Amino acid sequence: DQADNYSEMVEYTITGIEPGAGISVTTERAIEEYETLEGWSVELSSTAAMMSELDKAIEQEEPIIITGWNPHWMFAKYPDMKYLDDPKEIYGGEEGINTLTRLGLEEENPEAYKLINQFEWEVEDMENIMYEAQETGEEVEEVAKRWVADNEEKVAVWTEGVNDVDGVEIELVSTPWDSERASSGVVKKVMEQKGFQVTVTPVDVAIVFESLANGDADATLAAWLPATHKDFYEKHKDELIDLGPNLVGAKIGLVVPDYMDIDSIEDLQP
Ligand code: PBE
Known part of the structure; x- marks a missing residue:
């Protein structure tokens, strides 16, 4: 199905930020805890690099999964994005x-x-x-x-x-x-x-x-x-x-553009 395609299309990779960030550590934990993320990895680089990957993906309407958070200007620049549900609450609730x-x-x-x-x-x-x-x-x-x-x-x-x-x-x-x-x-x-x-x-x-x-x-x-x-x-x-x-x-979590037809981390595929 569609979610299968997304997982394959992003090469089972979450686009992340600096290795020294809390959200990077939390994402490593999410990968360990969710069966749907088995075999996935998080690509760590920098916030600027993540934002430019996001920019490219949105321009071409390609799937991308980023480590996102508020407060930040990412949702002002790209309002059509959503947090994926996190039923195991690895990313917590309200921070x-x-x-x-x-x-x-x-x-x-x-x-x-x-x-x-x-x-x-x-x-x-x-x-x-x-x-x-x-x-x-x-x-x-x-x-x-x-x-x-x-x-x-x-x-x-x-x-x-x-x-x-x-x-x-x-x-x-x-x-x-x-x-x-x-x-x-x-x-x-x-x-x-x-x-x-x-x-x-x-x-x-x-x-x-x-x-x-x-x-x-x-x-x-x-x-x-x-x-x-x-x-x-x-x-x-x-x-x-x-x-x-x-x-x-x-708030922190995994964020995707609205045009991706999934709602939860559990909709991804190992
Ligand atoms: N952040 C922004 C940081 C804290 C501020 C969510 C990217 C983090 O440690 O993950």
Whole structure:
């Protein structure tokens, strides 16, 4: 049947992103757990490479299965796409993006801790920054700075009760995706306005968790939980502080163009 053809046409390959991403690890697990994915593999390269494969496939109406997520601009650019059902819930349900800090930050740096703890925003906020950067070609960090200037009311809630400091250094550890460039860029700017000196270091997800656990970094705004970064979180959860979601309503999964006549990971063929 049609699903047979799709599986063969994509050469039993899911088009993925960077090997250091949570969604890459999760996809390896999906391949292990679903009988319909037996013998499949995930091609790992980069988000840009995946997006250009998607671009080509859609242009020629060919089948493609990508590792997709929200918030991202992929659904703004290609609205006719859908998540495949995931009855085993390998990719989780609704994800949040959590804020984590190293042990001891609250005691050693209460002003920073307070601000970081008060940071929360909505999918729409993050997406506005990502779309604008995508459309104008500006760096996400530049758009994030402008967002801070344009959203004084939201920012005021995060800085409420936070005293100004004089050049206190803060090391935010992050990941390289646009979503996290947006959140880290925004919080960096807000902290700088309070007198902090902020460094944002983008690294692989594993390093985000390791550097918090060993105290090299102060905090991250980039932990996708409970599913995407589950393995890393489980490994290090006793060596860090989880301040809960700074954004709710994120999602990850396998995504296909609407013209593919399948709905579930279980419609694929081994
Ligand atoms: N992502 C975007 C990342 C987190 C942010 C879903 C590609 C991942 O670790 O999979």
